[in-house]
Amino acid sequence: AQKVTQAQTEISVVEKEDVTLDCVYETRDTTYYLFWYKQPPSGELVFLIRRNSFDEQNEISGRYSWNFQKSTSSFNFTITASQVVDSAVYFCALSARGSQGNLIFGKGTKLSVKP
Amino acid sequence: SQTIHQWPATLVQPVGSPLSLECTVEGTSNPNLYWYRQAAGRGLQLLFYSVGIGQISSEVPQNLSASRPQDRQFILSSKKLLLSDSGFYLCACPSAGGYTFGSGTRLTVV
Numbered sequence: 001a002q003k004v005t006q007a008q009t010e011i012s013v014v015e016k017e018d019v020t021l022d023c024v025y026e027t028r029d030t031t032y033y034l035f036w037y038k039q040p041p042s043g044e045l046v047f048l049i050r051r052n053s054f055d056e057q058n059e060i061s062g063r064y065s066w067n068f069q070k071s072t073s074s075f076n077f078t079i080t081a082s083q084v085v086d087s088a089v090y091f092c093a094l095s096a097r098g099s100q101g102n103l104i105f106g107k108g109t110k111l112s113v114k115p
Numbered sequence: 116s117q118t119i120h121q122w123p124a125t126l127v128q129p130v131g132s133p134l135s136l137e138c139t140v141e142g143t144s145n146p147n148l149y150w151y152r153q154a155a156g157r158g159l160q161l162l163f164y165s166v167g168i169g170q171i172s173s174e175v176p177q178n179l180s181a182s183r184p185q186d187r188q189f190i191l192s193s194k195k196l197l198l199s200d201s202g203f204y205l206c207a208c209p210s211a212g213g214y215t216f217g218s219g220t221r222l223t224v225v
Contacts, residue, residue, distance in 0.1 A: 006158075035213055035214070037213075037216075043203060043218070043219050043221065044216060044217075044218050044219060045205065045207075045216040047210075047212065047213035047214065047215070049213075050212050050213045091158065091159065101147070101209075102149065102161055102164055102174075103149070103151075103159075103161070103207070103214055104161070105151075105158045105159040105160075106158055107157060107158035108157075108158050108159075
């Protein structure tokens, strides 16, 4: 079965703090893709990153970084020096053959960044 | 790049009334299309997906149905809405690097 777990339901930080959003996934497939999406209060889903299962290199994009560890089935997302505009719900998702390529989402983590 | 159009943006419907939400895609042909629902305070649940015209797969038994009458059109319907059908409905299709989502329809059943 394919499953994505985001154990943190809500996180609240003060501006400029670093924050890490956890994501743990389950799949029996050896080829799969992992995603992070941002959902601001307006509701639309904004694509942040896709990582395939053969690429364990960590990625950095500005204040965002992702740590993919197959050994622990985790794909964590860190925001450095958080800003109020980072306030949103963040979803981790998995796509694999076992899900017919469909996106399986975690329940999301609501991040509130206070000034 | 793909663009997904969804309408209406918001909808308030009484219990027992019918529903029709439309999704159209631009910038691609014969895409896989998906309907997701996000209930209040919950994650996104895949409802239906379609790999082509007239081909619909249902992921969750429910009060809803989907149809794909044209290559770039995906419709979500219900004959009689329930209170539990309230939520945020998103249409999506695969795109380079990730999935593209529409702006969603917020449905409130009263």
